Structure formats: C-alpha cells, structure tokens
Amino acid sequence: MKTGIKSVAILFSLLLMACGGKEKKKEGFSVERAKTTTEKPAEAPADAGTPASERVDLTNKGVGPIQSVTLSPEIDQALAAKGKETYDQMCMACHKPDKKFIGPAPKGILERRTPEWVMNMILNPEVMIKEDPLAKDLLMEFNGAPMANQHLTEEQARAVLEYFRTL
C-alpha cells in the first residue's frame, strides 16, 4: 500500500512537471584552452609521427565490399581512360591528381596502399573513416574534412583505380 501511495506521489510530481513546472537551466560554460591536449586516436599506430598519407601499408584491405582485386601486369588503357572520366567528374573537386588539395593526391597511391583499400575508401568512405585506422588518421591529417560518398559503382571505382596506375 505504502509503495502505492509513493508511486502516486511520484506520478503526481511528474505530472506537475509535465504540466509546465520549469526546471532552472544553468547558464554559461567554460573551456580549457590548453593547446597541447589534442585528441589522440585510441590505438596509436606503430609508426606514429609519419603522416598517414606517407605511411606505407600494403596488407590492410580496408573495410567495405571489396575483398580482392587482381591487377593485370599491363595497365588496361581503355579502362584507365574511363576511370579518368569518372575521376574528373566525381573526385577532382577535392583530389588533384598529383598535389595535396582538400584530400590527398592519388599519384603513387598503389605504392602505399592495397588496391582493395583504395576501392573500399571510394565505395565506403563513411565506414572507413570510423573503422579503418589509416582512414581515421587521414581524416585528422586532412583537417577533419570527411571524404564524400559519390556513389560510384564498383565498376566505376575499379576504372578509377586503373587510372591511378597511370599517374
């Protein structure tokens, strides 16, 4: 019975609040402005110190739909030309071929990354910047500007990858 009364009382006070009883809000805020305490990524990479864009990792395949890519020894020029077309329209606003811009330059990317990683970065950027350690570091290195998902098809992404081989 007592519990019953108690809960009625609680209900009563809840109703009072719902009815327009205002809670006082605390105004103001404070910020510690110490410059040195920038956030560190949870898992510090082994070669911390080298910018992510210069780090070489030829085993990480990234996170996304691409499990395995086979590159032919010869560059498929027709495919690369198609890839350039897509690249110019969809990517160039942020990635200049051989110069750091909003994002890193793709020139020589296959000396530093697996083809799978490159394609997953194109196809699955939202997840990559959250789950892939390299992509996470790249996001910080490039000013917190996340890569836009331009919704390329796997075919288009593969062609863009071929184009990267020509740079």
Place this chain on the structure above:
Amino acid sequence: MKRTTYLSLTLLALASVFTSCTNQGKKSNGALTSNAAERVYVPPGQYDEFYGFLSGGFSGQLGVYGIPSGRLLKVVPVFSQDPEKAYGYNEETKPMLNTTHGFIPWDDTHHPDVSQTNGVLDGRWIFMNANNTPRVARIDLTSFETAEIMEIPNSAGNHNSAFVTENTEYVVAGTRFSVPIPQRDMPIKDYKGNFKASLSFLSVDQDNGHMDLSFQIRLPGFNYDLAHPGRDKSHGWIFITTYNTEEAYTLQEVNSSQNDKDFIAAVNWKKAEEYIKAGKFTTEATEYAHNIYNEETHTATSTIKKEVRVLEASELPGLVYFLPTPKSPHGCDVDPTGEYIVGNGKLSADLTVHSFTKMLDAIENKKFDGEAYGIPILNFEDVLGGTVKQPGLGPLHTEFDDKGNAYTTFFISSEVVKWKVGTWEIIDRKPTYYSPGHLSIPGGNSQKPWGKYLLAMNKITKDRYLPTGPELTQSAQLYDITGDKMVLLSDFPTIGEPHYASMVPAELIQPKSRKIYNLEENEHAHATTKDSDVRIERNGKEVHVYMTMIRSHLNPDNIEGIKVGDKVYFHLTNLEQDFDVPHGFAVMGAENAELLVMPGQTETLVWYPKKVGVWPFYCSDFCSALHQEMSGYIRVSPEDSNIELSWGLGD
C-alpha cells in the same frame, strides 16, 4: 482510516492536476478518455503510415504532412515564390510562374487531387488549382517539386478544379466566376445571358504526366463551384455543383440565394470526346501559358499557346444535364460505387443525394422539367436517390470509407456527421473545433478508400493553440474512424488555409522518392559537372560564373574583375552524389533569394553588384563540419576600372 484519508487527498490532488492540465484554454477535449496519444505517436526514427497533402490555401503552396503524427515534412512551392528554395527567384524556375498576365508571384490554391489508375490512388502526381489567376499545377511525387503549370483560358476564379478522372485521363477545371468570353469591354449589368463559363479538360500523358488543354465545354453563366468525376459505373461523367443560377452580379450574398434549387450539372465527357472526334467543335483564338520544368535541364520553359477547341453545351444534345439540387450546393461528392452523387446544399436543412441509375433512366425517358439555355433540366423527384434528414447546419463536403459510410462536414454547426449510404440514417456525430470546410479520408474520393483516418480542416482556429496575435495558424483535426464512433485523436496546425487534402498510403510513394540528380544526366545549359570546367565568362556587362560546390568549398572562391553595373549570373552546380547533401548559396546584397541546390543539380542566381568593395558569398545550408569555411569573396571595382577578370581556389 488515516491512510485512506491520505490516499483520497492524494487522488484528489492528482485529479486537480489533470483538470488544470486539460483546462489550459480548452473548452473540450474528446481525446482525453481514450489512448489517443498512442494512436498518433510515431516513435523517433519511425515513419508515418500516410502522406497527407494539404493545400496551402492563400499561401499558394502544398503542405506535406505525416499522418497520423501531423508532422510537417515539406512545403512544396507551387503558385508562390519561395525564397527558401529559390522557387520563382532563380532563373530556372521563374518561367513556372509566367502567365498571359505576366509573372505572377502568388496565388490561392484549394484542391490537391492525386492521380488514379482504375479508380485507385496511384501516387504518381498531384494536381492542384490556382484560384485567382486560373491555372492547374502538376506536382511530381518522386521529386516533390512542381513539374508543370497550365494556365486556363476563358476562366475566372478557378475554384472548381483540379479533379482527376479515374484513370487520370483528364484533370477537370471549371469556372467559378462567369465572365464575358472572349473577354471584352462591356457593362457589368448586362451579365445575364452574356457572361459564360468554361469547363476545361486537360488530358494527361500517362508516360510523363504532361498536360494538354484538350477541349473546353462552354456553359451558361452560373457559378460552378465544385466537381467530382464519376467512379466505376458513372465513369465517363463528371458532376458539378452550381450556385447563382439567378445570374446575379451584385450583392450575391442575397441575390444568389433566391432560387429554391440550383443545379448539379452532369457532364458526359465520353460524349464530349465523341463530339470532338466528329469535329463538332469550334476552334477559338485565345492565349494561355504552358510551363514545364525539365528534370534533365533543371530548367523550366514557358510557351504561350493560342487556340482552344470549344464544345457548346446548349447546342450539343446529350452532353450536359441539370439535376435540380436544393439551395446553393457547395461540395459535390460521388460515393465509391459511383451510384450516389451527394449535393451538399450549404443553405439546405437536408443533404440531397442523387442516383446515377435514376438519372440515366430519367434521361432515357426524357423526364425533363424544362431547360436552361438549351440544357435539359431533369425532374428532381425522378433523380433523387435519398435524403439525409436534418443532419446539421451548413453541409459543405462529404467523403467515404470502405464500409459504406459517408462523412459530411457541417460548417455552421461545426461537426462531422457519419451516415449510412443507402439507408441515409445518421450513425454518429462529433464536434470539430471550429467550423470545418473540407474533410479527407485516404482514398475517400475514389473507388478504394482506406477508412482509417479522417482529417477535418477547420476554417476557424480561435483558442485551440497558444495565441500568436490577431493572426492564427490554421487547424486540422484527425479522427480515428475504424470503429462505429469517430474518435478525435489530435489537432495540428497547418500552413495557409487548407481547403482540400489528399492522403495517400506511404508505401505508394516512399520507395519512389528521388534521392539525387545524377551528374551524368545533368543537361543544364550552364552546368559545370567537372571541376576542370570551372570558369568565368564576360560578355559586355553580363558575367557568367560557372561555380561548383562540394563539401566544403565553392570553386572558385576568389573572384576579381567584377564591376559596378555588371549583371552577374552565378551558375551553381552541386557536385555531390550523396543523399541529403544540398548546398546553399547566398551573396551579400542579392535582391532575390538564396539558392538551395540539390546533389547533381544546377541553379542560377542573378546578382547586381551596386557597391564597390569586397563582398562575401557562402553556403547557406549546413553541410559538414567545415560548413562555416564554405565561403568566398567577390571583388567589385568601379565601373571604369581596368582590373582583369580572374578567379581561383587555393592558389
């Protein structure tokens, strides 16, 4: 004993809280005793069951709401300029508001009607009328944008519009105000016999929705108020209420209410098609604008058309019949079977229901009671299907559920009344707050109603919400109609004045909703679909800036060599190809609006630099963590300066 007192005191206090809570300005709350809150509550992240498309009345726009929650999802600009989306301000959509009276930035819209296939809502398009400068718009339900506007010639007060036949063969639009046709300089007092009305049939291309003014039927100079195309067995007919059969032209409040009965005009449009085919029309010279928005060029064009085919009702037998209907009928509504035509005589004590079968019989056996301007008047008793006796005061509109019930709004007695089709008995009545006009049931004007909810749209709001000065929001009220008795679930405020509304099951529209415009399909004449095409071109005093936008920069973001007196066109292309990443564009001192450019789309803003200086421009729609950085400068030099045109980004 003590405990009991304590308990009753607590309960008493509790009750008083309830009372004080519900007494906040409310005279009544029919929802309190039920679980109404649960029935309109859509949990965060979940979707409403229906789309509600409510006309925006004198806002000229279309409000899109989630039903049952009453959440506002979008305001689609249709007949009025909208600075939020640059509709009617950017160069691409200005032609949408072109008419033979010039550019018209506002109108008054009343009746959205969803396209149908086999008498069932199909969720492809919504058609809606402009009342003041007669037009009909088509809104595309994949993009939720206005795709087409057709001006209606030989019309005035396009209230009786826009109503869709059961396979969307036609959208029908009738004249409320009769006028001289063709328009000419003549004394108003010579109205009688000289003023005429038009009933326009706009055919609809089933592939792309494009409208064409197929023909008009010329009618006597009454006021044609509302219409309902026949359904099922009466498919091929359209029924139209008239008032002012007195042909009064002044103090209509009194002079148009003299006759004991006005008419419902029954128009056989299949017969009209036969007459057109047989060449029984005259081709009249006229003028009307036809405006189409092209989704590939992202640009509207306006074409002035010069001719219309006209059928003269008084000269073509079997085309139109008049059904006498008591006292200035307003709404004209056909039940899902197509048998019954309800005339909501707004000054009548009873609801008059005509029978389609009896009408055909009366026509066949020539049971006429005279004629009006050569059009046969059928004998009232011979077409009467039934009467709903004394249901309320001021009936305006009726819709139907899927169980053989009808629901009528009563403006003066401020209620919705449920009655049985066929037996005409009254089953239930519920007050509305206050004075409803139209009501809507999903599919309630078609062969297939989804009889779950009823929305009453009220003309008077008064004390239903916190006051906001003399002008109040408009009010809609949602009822659950699944049981014998209607249950009031909620009130929600609406934009403008909602007249009619269409509610559509979400599943018919949601899967088709467009996400982006494909960059590769962008055919805009001034598109910049590659960053390498970014440029500025000067042609005398006209400057064209081909600018791109992507998270989070505008390219170029530094522009020099612009001069006072130039006319600058900013052609913005949004290079994003991801859902829900529009970018805005605003430049200081612009006299028009911002742009709001959807992914893959191109839009153009004209800017007149009037002051020397360096002026900022920026993205006005928060797009990313670096949105604040998405900005640039344009340098404006004196008119006689010789600064070269130049531009750049990060150079």
